[in-house]
Amino acid sequence: MNINQLIEKIKSIVLEKLEFKAFYIGNTWDNAAGKGDKYPCAWMEFPVMIDYKSQGKHSKQLSFSMDFLTLPKLDDTQDEIDKISDIEEYVDQFLQYLKKDIDFSLVDLPVGISIKSFNADNACGIRLDLKVNTGRFCLDPICYTNTTC
């Protein structure tokens, strides 16, 4: 699986199976407010780190982060906590779909952290770090099965 295929899989889970209205790529805090972002939304942060080495010759490991965001009422802490909790549940579902839908194993427990005022829209939610193992691209499978290349 390459990065493009990974993006497509994640996008389909976020938009088709969960109640997110938008999926974006990049760092949310680098984008100005008021550009028509829809909430709740999910951002896939870049860069994606690809570890070709540590997983041995049959697989590689992709590390990336996701931001699941929604808009709380301004200066309303309780609403912020409620919204973060809602997003927390969406992330639970997201991880289950990811595990079920995609043919790779999640490794190194996904770690989430609650965030608030994360971008110019003052969105809150959960930031999730993920590491996944996936198969390697190889025209000649013998290469990765019988040698150490």
Next chain:
Amino acid sequence: MANVITYDVTKELLNEILEATKILMLEYKGLQRSDLVNSLEWKYEDNQFVLIANDYFQYVDTGRKPRARKVPIEALIKWIKRKNIVPSNGQSINNLAYAIQTAIFRTGIVAKPYTQRIIGVTIDLLSEELATQLSVLIADEISKELTFTLGKN
């Protein structure tokens, strides 16, 4: 009526002060790779010398007491990403940000009290430079006055 003597603050002078400020700040451990030093800029506006720097300039100067309000985790995440810091094995960026936040909360941040030193160095440089400039201007004025008086006679 006496003439008003004016002097110009040249770009070279501002650059000289900037260099002195940077050298002074680079003496502090941890600032060598910081964006703070690169953000420095001296300006001369409305008869005042103004130092422009990133907004956390004052916080680095004063440090942070232990058990003070926690640093926002969001700011730490952005900082880790901007600096391309790769967490050690078994850690994620979220883990690292949380660990840094907790560490700062427990131990605080040691102050780097550079502001007073910058003011001192700047005043020294400016007094020297302005004294030189003024002496030249005063000498010019005196010689003009003398020429004028001699011409009259």
